[in-house]
Amino acid sequence: MMPISSYQEISCQQVLVDDASVFSVQWSVFPASIxxxxxxxxxxxxxxxxxxxxxxxxxxxxxxxxGIEFRLPGSRLSLISFLPPSAEGESVVLRICGGFLVQPRxxxxxxLRFTVAPQxxxxxxxxxxxxxxxxxxxxxxxxxxRFWLYRLTQATIHRLVTVRFLTLLYRELAGSYARVRVIxxxxxxxxxx
Numbered sequence: 001m002m003p004i005s006s007y008q009e010i011s012c013q014q015v016l017v018d019d020a021s022v023f024s025v026q027w028s029v030f031p032a033s034i035x036x037x038x039x040x041x042x043x044x045x046x047x048x049x050x051x052x053x054x055x056x057x058x059x060x061x062x063x064x065x066x067g068i069e070f071r072l073p074g075s076r077l078s079l080i081s082f083l084p085p086s087a088e089g090e091s092v093v094l095r096i097c098g099g100f101l102v103q104p105r106x107x108x109x110x111x112l113r114f115t116v117a118p119q120x121x122x123x124x125x126x127x128x129x130x131x132x133x134x135x136x137x138x139x140x141x142x143x144x145x146r147f148w149l150y151r152l153t154q155a156t157i158h159r160l161v162t163v164r165f166l167t168l169l170y171r172e173l174a175g176s177y178a179r180v181r182v183i184x185x186x187x188x189x190x191x192x193x
Contacts, residue, residue: 007179008170010163014155015190016147020140021110021133022155023188026162027126034173035116035123040092043125043169044085044114050165068094082112091115096132101154106133125169127162147193155193 014024030038048061051070059079062069068085069078080099085092096102096110110132117124133140136150167180 011185017190025128090117103133
């Protein structure tokens with residue numbers, strides 16, 4: 001059993017791949033002793049609750065029979081829409097199916113994957129966004145201006161939110177404060193964002 005450490009390591013990679021879609025992954029290995037009740041479904045639910053709280057309810061994940069939408073308060077406008085969650089092994093997957101922040105011709109592409117997987121060193125808790133085509137990039141061949149605008153806005157916000165979520169989840173489960181060390185990893189080829 002992995003002891004609870006005085007620090008938490010969070011691994012990250014965010015890249016724009018050759019087809020101009022975004023790949024982003026963040027994970028942390030939690031000690032098995034604190035992650036016994038954590039499942040991929042529970043991880044997804046906690047993340048959706050966290051999105052609402054960290055944005056002070058400016059973004060509201062709305063669960064419906066047709067899926068999940070990230071909406072602004074008092075609006076029917078979906079920033080990003082997902083099909084209903086599907087279980088795949090140790091993961092729960094939300095497939096992107098539309099939304100204002102998605103390129104209109106790429107609405108049926110991309111997914112957000114929540115995984116809780118046992119490992120020899122503990123339990124790997126990860127969030128992965130792949131094949132996402134943000135509207136801000138504009139097309140499969142974004143200009144340098146659009147690339148930098150995406151990098152300085154959506155990419156930065158996504159990374160901060162996800163790292164903070166993994167940090168708070170670890171602290172909640174461990175019942176104690178641990179310093180956080182964020183490390184860059186190489187999972188997929190692409191241009192760093």
